[in-house]
Amino acid sequence: MSNNIVLGKNQYGKAENRVVKITRDTDRHEIEDLNVTSQLRGDFTAAHIDGDNAHVVPTDTQKNTVFAFARDGIGSPEEFLIRLANHFTGEFEWVTGGRWEAEQFAWERILAGGEEHNHSFVRKGQEVRNAVVTKDGDNLYVISGLNDLTVLKSTQSGFVGYPKDKYTTLQETTDRILATDVSARWRYRNDAVAEGGIDYNATYESVKALLLEGFSEEYSYALQQTLFQMAQKVFAAHPEIDELRFSTPNKHHFVVDLSPFGLDNPGEVFYAADRPYGLIEANFERETISDPGNAWDGIVGFC
Numbered sequence: 001m002s003n004n005i006v007l008g009k010n011q012y013g014k015a016e017n018r019v020v021k022i023t024r025d026t027d028r029h030e031i032e033d034l035n036v037t038s039q040l041r042g043d044f045t046a047a048h049i050d051g052d053n054a055h056v057v058p059t060d061t062q063k064n065t066v067f068a069f070a071r072d073g074i075g076s077p078e079e080f081l082i083r084l085a086n087h088f089t090g091e092f093e094w095v096t097g098g099r100w101e102a103e104q105f106a107w108e109r110i111l112a113g114g115e116e117h118n119h120s121f122v123r124k125g126q127e128v129r130n131a132v133v134t135k136d137g138d139n140l141y142v143i144s145g146l147n148d149l150t151v152l153k154s155t156q157s158g159f160v161g162y163p164k165d166k167y168t169t170l171q172e173t174t175d176r177i178l179a180t181d182v183s184a185r186w187r188y189r190n191d192a193v194a195e196g197g198i199d200y201n202a203t204y205e206s207v208k209a210l211l212l213e214g215f216s217e218e219y220s221y222a223l224q225q226t227l228f229q230m231a232q233k234v235f236a237a238h239p240e241i242d243e244l245r246f247s248t249p250n251k252h253h254f255v256v257d258l259s260p261f262g263l264d265n266p267g268e269v270f271y272a273a274d275r276p277y278g279l280i281e282a283n284f285e286r287e288t289i290s291d292p293g294n295a296w297d298g299i300v301g302f303c
């Protein structure tokens, strides 16, 4: 038996490049959102056997290429991946092939006041509705909610005026992407629940629409303030709701520096980081509310 080994199939690259392209030539922005994996195949024997990297196009370069190509627009995932495939195999003669894969996240415009919004979007078909009913003696409590209502504003959001200390590196901005997965729970007033007659399906659809409108309509000075604007809408339209709680990750989108590739980036190509994320939680309630009793017990994920 020989212990000599030979290299078999291999490929390498950068996985899950989360690239968000905003096209903002007009006030009506377009969004394209992909998760791109690039893997090269070819003659990489020397890298594995001899530690010679002369053929190893860095995974970092593959990542940069994904972001740089997004500057020209994505079009369709298929066309974007074909462009990457042709680029890597055309540019480096020992790269004879590869595998390029993308997931595309679909967004639709938020309807605010019946109109499609220019720069506020909601991820398609994502949220999960939930409900908790508690009965304690004669008391009946109803809490409704949703998770993972993913929304994004491609402009009309900023973050300025915060305290700075020696650990602060964040630059103030008056134009950034604001994105979050909304988790919200709302509690119905006890007497409204006891009387019966609440149309829970209709109220769910209405609250969801109001949350989306509240997210879209105004300039956002912080996610905290946007939550308040969303809550105001719900409380104004639904006297039968006493309390509303939010837990919302601030899903950071960083403008990619394309200058090393001779490209500008006027807020069009973003790296969508998945962690760490800001975590913004806030509860809102009417000044006078019905007694919540033990209705919130066991509902985790809110402060």
Ligand SMILES: O=c1[nH]c(=O)c2[nH]c(=O)[nH]c2[nH]1
Residues within 6 Å of the ligand: 159, 170, 221, 222, 223, 224, 250, 278, 280
């Ligand atoms: O909307 C925001 N709220 C914050 O509390 C915060 N902190 C931060 O670094 N960025 C942001 N953005």
